[in-house]
Amino acid sequence: MPVCGPKLSICGIVLSIWGIIQLGLMGVFYYFGAVALAEDIPEVSFEHGTKLKDFYAKVDAGYTQNAYNCWIAALLYLATLVFSAQQFWANNRSSLSV
Helix, strand or coil, X not given: CCCCCHHHHHHHHHHHHXXXXXXXXXXXXXXXXXXXXXXXXXXXXXXXXXXXXXXXXXHHHHHHHHHHHHHHHHHHHHXXXXXXXXXXXXXXXXXXXX
């Protein structure tokens, strides 16, 4: 049973594919600790008196958490892709039987 039309389902497919690619790559870059993404690590500050090991541990934990968040979002885009593809298939099937 189609819930959305054929144009919306194609739009959902294209956006889902792009989201999977982008968030998958960002997750890989976060996992390997890309310096360009350092601004997006949550609440890591180097205060006076903090040990350098603790600071590096917080940075590594922030990178890892952001990588996992990107991969989880990519999986949600995968679910959207499956739904959009099913809707596209349902719309094409219903237009052929009419």
